[in-house]
Amino acid sequence: MRQRTVVMYVEIGCFVSCLCGWILICSTLATEYWIVSESASVVLSAGDYYSNLWMDCVSDTTGVSDCKYYPSMMDLSVFLHVCRALAVVSVIFGFWGAVLALIGMKCTKIGGSELANARVTFAAALTYMASGFCGMIVYSWWGDKVRSEFVDPYYLETKFELGAALFVGWGGSCLVICGSAVMCYFSGKESFPKRLNKQPRRPPTYMTARTRRTYMLPGSSRPTTFIIPPSHQSYSESRGSRESRGRTGTQTSQSPTTVRPTLPPIDSAV
Template sequence: MKHRTVVMYMEIGCFVSCLCGWILVCSTLPTEYWTFSEVGSIVLTTSNYYSNLWKDCISDTTGVSDCKDYPSLLALPVFLHACRALAVCAVITGFFGGVLTLIGMKCTKIGGSEIANARVTFAGGITYLVSGFCGMITYSWWANRVITEFVDPNFRAQKFELGAAVFIGWGGSLLLISGGTVLSSFAGKEGLPSSSPDRPRRPVSYATARTKRTYMMPASASRVTLVPPLFYEGRRSRATRATTRTGRTGRTFSRDSFV
């Protein structure tokens, strides 16, 4: 099986995983069971209190239930405002992550070249990661708040427990994070330029090339110096030959001996 086919099937699987996670996260917003508490006032009547980001509800065993929205927006605590903002950001970024991934996948053939599609898919994976982390922070923060109030012996108000929506949100966020991680890693290797040493280097120019002679010279003398007159080079060569001849014969010759 070719590498392109494997990557295509991987993208389809990650897209389905992220889409399911996004649907689970969206389903928790209208659900009332973020927290719940059961209070038995009478033997035959039991009251159930439950709430979410938007309203409080109460129901009893007689079948009567009533929900009431929070009365004032400005009177709400900062914790509730932050959870609302993070939950909405998780839904919005998950939607755009699905659009980008659907455009950049290899099986759709909507984009241009392979590199362009890989970059679009990489952007979709990063957007899915942002959506998953926003959702995970929201549900974890909410759960930490509920558990802290429940185990605190000095907390005198009504204590609540974790509802089903928090666990559903954890599962959806985990699917978003895992699918976004795989998408961004595979698409990033294909679409982003790599800085590995295996890339073709620029050919060395003639001015910077080293010959065998200059390579063996010390670092201070490796720089090429242009000397216009060639008389010194010839004189240096004759002196070198004379020194070599002297070393072979063991005799020293001077210039006056030839005169």
């Protein structure tokens, strides 16, 4: 009972961690500051350029900002399409992970038996982990692209820096991955006890050619191999030797004796 209570509180903590991380990932989709570039060569013409998955924005020194969505989806790069897809998939996986966790956790008591609840929680942990990895791929790929363009001396276009949304996304993805990993361990240990708690193997048995014999079962044309333990083997050998000795003695006692007739003595006078 105490162990069940501990597991229940661990599941609650993991669920809260995954939920907070998922909320952070969702917040980055609506944040414009994925990449930021500041041009301050002239004070009056200073402005900030920033963009995200959906639009490009610019703001001047007066605080007025203007954003423009990307004009055509067919004209976008493959990099942007893949990042959009992975970000949306991360949000969807996080939502279904929360639904499965609410059904399978021990504190909700919505599911059926303990085994069924543990397996539902294990599925929720795997879904959360997929959500965290999808988000981590998006933010890491985007950050690596920005870094490579910034340090490239032959890149002549506007160079950007890492925005606040990337750091928020990295933190949210780490929360989701860590929480789902702990939840996956505890729920998997309860869902598949035979696979995780293996019984120690028995020591191997040794047999020789003397302990293996082939016999013909009655009514069967195929030989069948029986394995005779050494103790029974020695007993059967001693018993067979005694029986063979007894048979030899019986045959010796029952063998007829030949009696030779005695001739009468020859008279020396005749």
